[in-house]
Amino acid sequence: MKQAHQPTSDLTLAATPNAxxxxxxxxxxxxxxxxxxxxxxxxxxxxVSELTTNAVRHGCPAPEVAPSVSCMAGTISLMLRLTGSCVLILVSDCTPRPPLRRLADNNAICGRGLLLTEAMASRWGYYHPPRHGGKVVWAEVSTQPGGLGEYQ
Incomplete structure (x- = not known):
């Protein structure tokens, strides 16, 4: 049985603020x-804004500290995949440290990225891919009208 083609897009960026x-x-x-x-x-x-911001700020060690040759230090990757009922967003970086939700006070200008991700995505998580020294943080957005994860 032949599988239907799932549209995908891959983008690798330097881990700089303009990424x-x-x-x-x-x-x-x-x-x-x-x-x-x-x-x-x-x-x-x-x-994507939240996940790539986190990857740039927290996910790319200096080249001399990079844990693996297969993980290009100083870069992040964005993959978009369209499945039957959602858009899957995957952002990879070079550190295996898991994403941590922080409790930001009302005056903080950062620290709410994962709280926003939880509110907007129908599901999210992270994993450590084989043969890669870092991690992938992923989030799903429903493509169905009124679906979970649709920002209101």
Missing amino acids: VSWARRHTVDVLHRWQLRSEVVETARLL
């Missing part, structure tokens, strides 16, 4: 090309 805006632009362009509803595109754009 976040490039990842957002890429996400919007790809999801519009896949003809997804604007609500899905906006939710995915916000999630």
Whole structure:
């Protein structure tokens, strides 16, 4: 039985602050090309922003500290995959440290990324891929009208 093709998009970026805006632009362009509803595109754009920001800030050790040759130190990767009922967002970086939810006070200007991810995504998590010294943080956005994870 032949499997249906799942549209995917891969992007590797330098782990610099401008990577976040490039990842957002890429996400919007790809999801519009896949003809997804604007609500899905906006939710995915916000999630990509949060996950790539975390990867740039916390996920890329200096090249001399990189844990694996197969993990290019100083880069992050974004993969978008369209499945039957969701967009899967995967952001990889070079550190195996798991993402940690922080309790930010009302005056903090950062520290709410994973709380926002939990609120916007229908599901999210992370894993350590084989033959890669880092981790992948993933989030799903429902493509169904009124589906969980649709930012309201």
